[in-house]
Amino acid sequence: MASKDNLYPAIVIGLGMAGAGAAVYLSRMGVQPIAFEKGLIGGKLNESPKVEDYPGFKGSGLELSQRLKGQLAENEIEVHDEEVVSLDRDLDSNLFTIVTTKGEYKAYAVVIASGIEYGNPTISGMEDVDSSFVSHKPLADALSIKGKGIVVWTDNDNGLYAAEYLAGFAKSLVLVVKDVSLVSKGLLDRISGLGNVQLVPGIVSKVENVGAGQMVTINGGTKGQESFEASKLFAFVGGMFQKPNTAFVKIREVVDDQGNIAVDNFSRTFVKGLFAAGDVQQKDLRRLSTAAADGAMAGIMAYDYVTDLRDSGKMKI
Numbered sequence: 001m002a003s004k005d006n007l008y009p010a011i012v013i014g015l016g017m018a019g020a021g022a023a024v025y026l027s028r029m030g031v032q033p034i035a036f037e038k039g040l041i042g043g044k045l046n047e048s049p050k051v052e053d054y055p056g057f058k059g060s061g062l063e064l065s066q067r068l069k070g071q072l073a074e075n076e077i078e079v080h081d082e083e084v085v086s087l088d089r090d091l092d093s094n095l096f097t098i099v100t101t102k103g104e105y106k107a108y109a110v111v112i113a114s115g116i117e118y119g120n121p122t123i124s125g126m127e128d129v130d131s132s133f134v135s136h137k138p139l140a141d142a143l144s145i146k147g148k149g150i151v152v153w154t155d156n157d158n159g160l161y162a163a164e165y166l167a168g169f170a171k172s173l174v175l176v177v178k179d180v181s182l183v184s185k186g187l188l189d190r191i192s193g194l195g196n197v198q199l200v201p202g203i204v205s206k207v208e209n210v211g212a213g214q215m216v217t218i219n220g221g222t223k224g225q226e227s228f229e230a231s232k233l234f235a236f237v238g239g240m241f242q243k244p245n246t247a248f249v250k251i252r253e254v255v256d257d258q259g260n261i262a263v264d265n266f267s268r269t270f271v272k273g274l275f276a277a278g279d280v281q282q283k284d285l286r287r288l289s290t291a292a293a294d295g296a297m298a299g300i301m302a303y304d305y306v307t308d309l310r311d312s313g314k315m316k317i
């Protein structure tokens with residue numbers, strides 16, 4: 001539903017699992033939001049080869065992504081194919097202003113669900129290797145490693161699923177797991193058991209160009225330090241190497257030192273009317289199930305907020 005002055009009751013930024021959840025909850029409860037998505041609906045789902053730990057679903061990330069897309073359409077949620085470049089608030093009117101690559105919009109409530117990106121690890125030699133040597137996109141880069149040796153470095157299940165998928169393309173795969181107690185044991189056993197996979201508990205400490213290829217050095221494992229030739233390093237390590245998509249948030253008080261958005265147990269930031277859901281939240285467990293739960297919570301809380309404004313006559317639409 002187009003609005004006169006581009007003013008809307010609620011706007012959702014990002015349509016991965018969290019943002020789609022928030023939008024669907026808002027719509028079904030009676031506040032129709034609009035949403036901005038700069039890439040593909042489904043977000044990280046489109047990079048997830050296999051999902052088997054989301055309750056009630058087993059299949060590819062793409063399949064679940066398509067279902068989200070269908071659900072948004074069924075609920076007639078207006079999706080704008082636009083990147084948000086700025087989110088600020090007007091202290092006088094208590095409205096949020098959102099500037100995108102295509103225009104300017106205002107809203108009473110905003111849900112930030114823009115996710116994170118895996119960054120490049122800051123390890124020795126990184127500045128010397130070609131930028132395409134490190135990848136975080138298993139689906140997009142699988143064909144380029146066909147018949148070659150690769151290293152996958154992870155500290156979470158996301159990287160394990162990526163490794164399992166990539167093992168179907170690579171000639172050999174060295175799986176570097178920072179702390180095996182932090183990943184699912186059954187999944188790790190299944191992948192370590194594949195004929196072309198070698199598990200090395202530890203961390204990647206160095207990358208270097210050697211002749212026409214690259215060498216990856218790993219600290220840990222039984223030998224203390226080992227080096228492997230690799231055509232690509234797939235890195236899915238969290239913590240300091242993760243980059244939340246929050247540069248556009250000009251209300252910097254809600255953003256922590258790492259760029260995550262701080263919220264309470266109800267996905268509320270301390271700024272009234274501003275909510276955050278999914279991976280972009282300051283939290284430890286970044287999974288589909290937690291993103292869905294955050295999204296639902298943000299949607300319900302945003303609905304309550306907008307309804308209160310409406311009931312008290314403070315809303316102009």
Ligand SMILES: Cc1cc2nc3c(=O)[nH]c(=O)nc-3n(C[C@H](O)[C@H](O)[C@H](O)COP(=O)(O)OP(=O)(O)OC[C@H]3O[C@@H](n4cnc5c(N)ncnc54)[C@H](O)[C@@H]3O)c2cc1C
Pocket residue numbers: 013014015016017018019036037038039040041042043044045047048049050051052053054082083084085113114115116138157158159161162245248277278279280286287288289291
């Ligand atoms: C390889 C891989 C495999 C995984 N496998 C699993 C699994 O099996 N099980 C599981 O539970 N979890 C898995 N995960 C993690 C899971 O995918 C994420 O935790 C979850 O998808 C996060 O959802 P989200 O909505 O918070 O963020 P995202 O899915 O990242 O969505 C954020 C969306 O916001 C958009 N966006 C960002 N900035 C802007 C902007 N400025 N303007 C407009 N739009 C913007 C992005 O384009 C994106 O679509 C995996 C992750 C990866 C990378």
